[in-house]
Amino acid sequence: MKIMITGAEGFAASRIMEAWKDRHELWGVSRRQMDITDRDETRRVICEYSPEIVIHCGAISDLAVCDNEPERSGKINVDGAENVAAACRESGSRMVFFSSDQVYFGNDAAGPRREDEVLSPKRLYGKQKLEAEKRCLEILPDGVILRMSWMFDYKKNRPEEHDTLVTSVRQALKEGKQMQYPVYDFRSITYIGEMIRHLEKALLLPGGIYNFGSPNECSTYEVVKELLRLQGTDMDLLAPNREAFADKPRDLRLSQDRLLSFGIRFENTQDGLKECLVQEEKRRVREGEG
Numbered sequence: 367m368k369i370m371i372t373g374a375e376g377f378a379a380s381r382i383m384e385a386w387k388d389r390h391e392l393w394g395v396s397r398r399q400m401d402i403t404d405r406d407e408t409r410r411v412i413c414e415y416s417p418e419i420v421i422h423c424g425a426i427s428d429l430a431v432c433d434n435e436p437e438r439s440g441k442i443n444v445d446g447a448e449n450v451a452a453a454c455r456e457s458g459s460r461m462v463f464f465s466s467d468q469v470y471f472g473n474d475a476a477g478p479r480r481e482d483e484v485l486s487p488k489r490l491y492g493k494q495k496l497e498a499e500k501r502c503l504e505i506l507p508d509g510v511i512l513r514m515s516w517m518f519d520y521k522k523n524r525p526e527e528h529d530t531l532v533t534s535v536r537q538a539l540k541e542g543k544q545m546q547y548p549v550y551d552f553r554s555i556t557y558i559g560e561m562i563r564h565l566e567k568a569l570l571l572p573g574g575i576y577n578f579g580s581p582n583e584c585s586t587y588e589v590v591k592e593l594l595r596l597q598g599t600d601m602d603l604l605a606p607n608r609e610a611f612a613d614k615p616r617d618l619r620l621s622q623d624r625l626l627s628f629g630i631r632f633e634n635t636q637d638g639l640k641e642c643l644v645q646e647e648k649r650r651v652r653e654g655e656g
Contacts, residue, residue: 515579
């Protein structure tokens with residue numbers, strides 16, 4: 367397929383492009399190639415390339431940056447998504463929009479969270495993503511919205527790339543720093559490789575909103591503890607954080623029911639950790655043979 371991917375230098379987009387480089391005709395665009403906050407430029411670039419599918423990953427996903435720079439983040443996260451949707455409608459391209467599990471943060475109900483819940487996001491980033499979802503589906507009712515979970519990988523593609531759970535834990539171990547992770551925080555935590563493996567099938571889903579991440583019954587503290595066990599590393603530096611979310615546990619686990627009805631099944635977070643470490647070892651072997 368002929369696919370355009372926005373946010374090309376970001377965590378998800380860069381890995382999708384790496385995995386699919388021999389499978390599809392890809393063009394990854396960063397702001398240098400297309401400023402999504404410029405409606406006319408976005409329309410021109412997308413219509414000239416005329417992709418079958420646009421995977422819109424481009425966003426400001428740092429929650430603190432969104433809070434501190436609401437106008438700038440709103441232009442990118444909301445107006446930018448709307449501009450991409452409008453350009454896709456004109457070019458006849460299908461849009462697959464990466465949203466976030468943060469749209470669920472603020473609901474008091476216990477998870478797993480379902481796509482048809484009434485939402486009232488607590489943080490600005492979640493509010494922006496929810497508004498972007500609404501605008502995109504108004505323009506493109508057959509567009510696909512994927513609510514992404516917290517994702518991890520065993521490596522960073524660039525030094526300036528943000529850390530994920532695995533790389534953060536390993537950096538703390540390397541520096542001998544104490545780690546605290548919350549026991550009242552429950553999230554779908556997903557290996558990026560598994561997300562990409564299911565993404566091709568998701569490109570063909572009927573229009574609508576879908577949770578897109580691993581099931582997980584463990585707290586964030588328990589997930590880190592399992593990572594340390596799988597790595598065979600010392601747990602002395604890990605401590606439970608019993609204060610965060612103690613008054614109201616956070617539950618952002620994603621229901622799998624809708625995806626399962628279309629034959630897409632994510633492994634749980636613990637199996638995702640195992641796969642991540644297996645893929646890391648395979649890479650080491652390949653590089654050693656080279």
